[in-house]
Amino acid sequence: MRYPFATILTMAILLMISSSIVSGEEEPNNSITLAERIGEGAYNGEVGGSDDDFFEVELPSRSKLTLSLGKPSGDRGSVHLSTFDENGVELWLTGVSMTVSEYSEMDTDDLLNAGTSPVSYFFKISGSGNYSLKVEIDPLPQIEDEHSSKETALQITDGIYYDDVTTDYTLGSDVDYFMVKVPDDHRLEVTLTMISGDDDSWLSSISMDGDFQGSGLLDLFFGSVYEPGETDSCSWVNNEGKTVEYYLIIEGNGEYSIEVNVEDISDQGIDVGSSLTRGVLIVCGGGIFTMIVILVTVIVVIMIMRRKDGGSRKN
Numbered sequence: 001m002r003y004p005f006a007t008i009l010t011m012a013i014l015l016m017i018s019s020s021i022v023s024g025e026e027e028p029n030n031s032i033t034l035a036e037r038i039g040e041g042a043y044n045g046e047v048g049g050s051d052d053d054f055f056e057v058e059l060p061s062r063s064k065l066t067l068s069l070g071k072p073s074g075d076r077g078s079v080h081l082s083t084f085d086e087n088g089v090e091l092w093l094t095g096v097s098m099t100v101s102e103y104s105e106m107d108t109d110d111l112l113n114a115g116t117s118p119v120s121y122f123f124k125i126s127g128s129g130n131y132s133l134k135v136e137i138d139p140l141p142q143i144e145d146e147h148s149s150k151e152t153a154l155q156i157t158d159g160i161y162y163d164d165v166t167t168d169y170t171l172g173s174d175v176d177y178f179m180v181k182v183p184d185d186h187r188l189e190v191t192l193t194m195i196s197g198d199d200d201s202w203l204s205s206i207s208m209d210g211d212f213q214g215s216g217l218l219d220l221f222f223g224s225v226y227e228p229g230e231t232d233s234c235s236w237v238n239n240e241g242k243t244v245e246y247y248l249i250i251e252g253n254g255e256y257s258i259e260v261n262v263e264d265i266s267d268q269g270i271d272v273g274s275s276l277t278r279g280v281l282i283v284c285g286g287g288i289f290t291m292i293v294i295l296v297t298v299i300v301v302i303m304i305m306r307r308k309d310g311g312s313r314k315n
Contacts (some may be wrong), residue, residue, distance in 0.1 A: 029054050032088050032122050040135050047079060048128040055123045057135060059113045066110040067123070068134040071100045077128035078102075083111070084122040095121070100131070114140060153177035153247055156260055162195070164255040178248040178258065182238045185266035188246060190258065191233045194225040197254025228254075237265065 029036040035054035045053050059065045069081050083095025098107040113119050125131060147154040154161075156178050166174045182188045223232035238244050250256060 032084060032086075035122050038135060040137050043133045043135070044131065045125065045133070046130045047125055048077075052124055052126040055125070055133070056120055057123065057137075058118050058120045059111065059137065060118050060139075061116050062114060062140045064110055064112050064138050064140055065121070066108065066134075066136040066138070067096055067098070068106060068108045068132075068136075069098045069100050069125075070106045070132040070134070071102065071104075072130050072132075073102070073105055075102055075129045079125055079127035079129055079131040081133075082124050082126075084124060086120055086122065088122075091121075096123070099127075112140065147177050148175055150177055150247060153179040155179045155181070157181075158261055160257055160259045162255070162257050163250070165250055165252055167251060167253050173251065176250040178250070178260075180246050180248065180260055180262065181243055182236075182246055182262055183243045183264075184238055184241055185264065187235055187237050187263045187265050189233065189235045189261040189263065190223070190248060191231060192223050192225055192250070193231045193257045193259075194228050195255040195257060196228050197252075225256075 028034050030050075030052050032054055035056040037056045037058075039057070043055075047053055057065060067081065069079065071079060078099055078101035080097075080099045082097050083091045085091060094111075096109040096111055098109055100107050111121060123133075125133070146152060154177065157180070161178070163176050164174075165176050180188060223234045225232050236246070238246075248258065248260075250258065
């Protein structure tokens, strides 16, 4: 070979050029069963008439899929992307749906898989004309911390503690659990303060057996704050005749401080011996409000029942 160096250089340039070219869609891929399986990258294709293109993307657990659908400038017609599951059912509410034309050359949307198993999505591109499709997959942020469950609750005593929580119904929530041991004939006082948060942020302190609010009437221990600087306090008396482990649960969005104080009240003349006052709620803004709402609801129901009973007697 007379020009080995020139030949090798030419081949290297051609290889570099080919590696930068956007991948084209592979026919046939006009049904879910024939869908072309793709991963991260950029793809292009053309649809028209009955020629639709289907792609399959497997989204790993706890990851986000970002799709960008584009159309060359000046290319007539429009193309539409829709989402299906493996059974061919279109995901109207939970899937991605985009349309681009010569008047709107690019659109982007994403899908989240917050579960622990991978999920396969099928995307149909229909319409007329050329299109480009970009696929990006990124891991979701890990928002839980080391005391996000009752089993991993942080044991605390008297003092002030600082932390932050996040509530996201798609990604999952970082809920903080604390556990306080309260001896018999002692009062547990908790003060919750929001340090920072968005306008729609809220924080709640719920305790007792580690369950959320609503498990019962007399086991509620509830305080809420809704804006930075706001404070709410709750108190609970333990007269179980033994030391009890109480769980405080902080949920919502923002940074907070929680102040805990356990006080001996055995010499203060408070009658905590009656079984009817077991777990006495002393002060609790949210708890009192909840009880008032329940009481009013009960009264209204009783009045309605009496009216109905009176009407039936007249008849």
